[in-house]
Amino acid sequence: MTYYSKRQQWGYYITTTADNEKVTIDADAKEYNKTTRTDYADEKTLHFDANDGKLSQVSASTGINIAKAGTYTIIVAADGKGYLTYSVVEGKVDFTATDEPQVKYPAELYMVNKSDISVELARLAKTGETTYSSTYTLTAKWEEFKIVDRENSVVYGSDPSDQFTLSSDAGAWNIWFDDDVEAGKTVTVTVDLKTMKRGRTIME
DSSP states (O other): OEEETTTTEEEEEEEESSTTEEEOOEEEEEEEOTTTTOSOEEEEEEEEEEETTEEEEESSOOOEEEOSSEEEEEEEEEOTTSOEEEEEEESOOOTTSSSOOOOOOOSEEEEEESSOTTSEEEEEEEOSSSEEEEEEEOSSTTOEEEEEETTTTEEEEEETTEEEEEEOSTTOBOEEOOTTSOTTOEEEEEEETTTTEEEEEEOO
């Protein structure tokens, strides 16, 4: 991958020829001995687990699934808390531009199980350029979940400082329904990816 200092991001272009191809992220590194303080360094290869838009170092890399064949940009960056994050953007991002890449809003979002994002609870249909909505019937009080953008490989939780603000940071909490929504109640769930806000309305 190439590092682009203007964006403080690493980027790589890839073209897949089949659906559901997987790519892995690894890094070459040098390990110095701080005790001896010599210039000698051991060459290392770092492997990463790619999960929920976040990278964590592991002994063997895990793959990022790219659902549809085509040309994509793999982007890696460090968030404000020092965690490495990744995203997969359709097409070729111009890393020489000084502005942020144009956001590609997905055709739909998914409400998923808090512990297993492959388990879909509801599909949020697109209702505007950046807005999505669906209905959902709770199976338990205080039910928790996450929101997933599968097209861009982004998983959203709740910002710890505001439960109605979405966040893809590593420290994001699960999203939850407050105690005024009992099990068996049906709610309308809304998301706006421009404002990064989510809402819910109890259906009577």
